[in-house]
Amino acid sequence: MAKGQSRTPGRDVRGGKGKGARPVRPVQGKGRRAEKNRPPAPRPGAQRRDARDRGDLVEGRRAVEEALSCGMPLRSALVQERSGERDQALERLAARLEDAGVPVERVPRSRLDALSSHGAHQGVMVRTRPFAYAELDDVIAAAGPAGALVVVLDHVTDQGNFGAIVRTAEVVGAAGVVVAKARSASVGVGAYKTSAGAVMHLPIAQVPNLARAIERLQQAGFWACAATEHAEQDVWHAPMGGRLALVMGSEGEGISRLVAEKCDFACRLPQRGRVESLNVAQATTVLCYEWLRRQEMGGEAGA
Numbered sequence: 001m002a003k004g005q006s007r008t009p010g011r012d013v014r015g016g017k018g019k020g021a022r023p024v025r026p027v028q029g030k031g032r033r034a035e036k037n038r039p040p041a042p043r044p045g046a047q048r049r050d051a052r053d054r055g056d057l058v059e060g061r062r063a064v065e066e067a068l069s070c071g072m073p074l075r076s077a078l079v080q081e082r083s084g085e086r087d088q089a090l091e092r093l094a095a096r097l098e099d100a101g102v103p104v105e106r107v108p109r110s111r112l113d114a115l116s117s118h119g120a121h122q123g124v125m126v127r128t129r130p131f132a133y134a135e136l137d138d139v140i141a142a143a144g145p146a147g148a149l150v151v152v153l154d155h156v157t158d159q160g161n162f163g164a165i166v167r168t169a170e171v172v173g174a175a176g177v178v179v180a181k182a183r184s185a186s187v188g189v190g191a192y193k194t195s196a197g198a199v200m201h202l203p204i205a206q207v208p209n210l211a212r213a214i215e216r217l218q219q220a221g222f223w224a225c226a227a228t229e230h231a232e233q234d235v236w237h238a239p240m241g242g243r244l245a246l247v248m249g250s251e252g253e254g255i256s257r258l259v260a261e262k263c264d265f266a267c268r269l270p271q272r273g274r275v276e277s278l279n280v281a282q283a284t285t286v287l288c289y290e291w292l293r294r295q296e297m298g299g300e301a302g303a
Contacts (some may be wrong), residue, residue, distance in 0.1 A: 056128055058192045059112075059121040061093055066197025073129050074102045078115075080123035081106040090123050102126065117159070117190050131187040134203035136213055139176030140220045142203050147242045149174040149291050150217060152224075154210055154259050155183050155250040156280055159190030164281035165248070166191065167198040172292045176203035178217075178245075180210050214262040217245045224263040226255050227287055229277050231266035235287060238267035241294030248284050 056075075058067050067074060077097045079090065097104050112121045139150055151169045156162055162185035169177050185191065186206075187199050207213040214224050222245040225238065247263055249255035260266070269278065269286055278286070 056130055057115065057125055057188075058128055059116055059125040060193050061089065061122045061124055063192045063197050064093060064097075064124050064126050066200060067126055067128065067192075068096055068100055069197075072200055074100070075127040075129065077102050077104045077127070078107050078112060078125045079104055080109050080112060087123065093124060097126070117188070118193070120193070131199070131204075133187075133206045134176065136178060136205045136207055136216055139178060139203045139205050140217070143175035143220070143222075143243070147295055148222075148244075149288065150176055150178060150222060150245045151284065151288070152178045152210065152214065152217075152245055152247045153180075153184065154247060154255050155180055155253070156248065157183065157185050158251055159185045159188055160194045161185070161251065161279065161281040163191035163194030163199070165284045166202060166204065167195040168281075168285045168288050170195075170198035170202040172288045174202065174288065176205060178205045178207060178210070178213055181206045181208050210256075211258050211262045214245060214247070214259065218262075218264070223265070226260050226263035226266040227268070227283060228255055228260070228266050229268050229271075231268040233265065233267050234270045235267045235290050236270070238265060240267070240287070240291050241298075244291055246284070246287055246291065248280050248287075251280055 058064055064077075074097075077094070079094045079097070080087075094104055109123070112123065112125060113119060115121075115125060142148075143150065149169070149172065151165060151174055153162070153165065156165070156179070162179075166177055179185070184206075187204060191199055205213075218224060220243075222243045223239065224245040224247055225240065226247045226249075228249065247255060247259060255263075267287075269283060271277065277283070
């Protein structure tokens with residue numbers, strides 16, 4: 001934004017989506033009604049999947065190297081047992097783990113395949129402590145008093161998209177990422193992998209209410225931008241510099257109505273092709289780099 005200009009908050013943000021309905025709570029107690037509403041028993045293997053989703057496994061050589069480099073506390077490591085031609089890179093990584101005092105267990109590839117979320121473990125996994133989320137105030141503190149970017153994710157559920165967004169946010173120098181506690185991707189093995197370890201360098205805050213989190217960011221001097229394909233204003237002419245809370249919607253529903261109403265303005269990415277739109281991770285990358293460009297150019301729209 002040019003010097004002397006001010007943003008006028010506009011609460012009529014177009015393009016917000018979302019049903020906004022509360023889920024039906026199961027009936028507690030005894031009797032047929034309670035039995036009917038009781039959640040189904042977990043399927044075989046569900047506990048193993050839950051363990052992966054808690055974020056206590058990191059897989060892939062680059063992500064494991066990042067975990068080692070940043071001093072992340074590691075409980076143990078699983079390394080594919082030797083067979084056939086010696087994998088020098090894997091052996092060097094196993095030696096690094098042992099030198100760092102991490103217990104290393106040699107296991108068959110089939111065991112790693114069974115634990116992997118996508119099969120691309122590259123012969124190594126480490127078990128970590130559960131991820132330590134930041135508080136929203138930690139993200140605000142990391143932003144400091146000057147221009148800063150915070151990415152707010154409105155129930156993005158795909159771990160690949162989540163990890164890619166965190167990676168982009170870290171690369172452009174964002175102060176942090178804010179996600180909802182419920183119905184959102186968490187920092188699990190998929191996010192570690194697709195973020196290439198960026199989740200270990202960037203504050204990620206989980207909040208119970210995104211609308212209130214946006215209000216708190218606004219109180220700290222941020223302007224909230226709802227990114228939606230239905231916005232009238234394109235990103236090139238939107239006030240994307242300075243202290244910006246960039247709000248991105250979920251893969252299927254977009255930005256919910258309540259969250260959109262809290263935003264100060266909306267913007268869209270212009271399109272000329274036939275494909276409906278970019279996915280949320282790709283769109284976030286473009287918007288984050290536009291914020292960074294504005295910072296370098298002094299904040300002017302259309303510069």
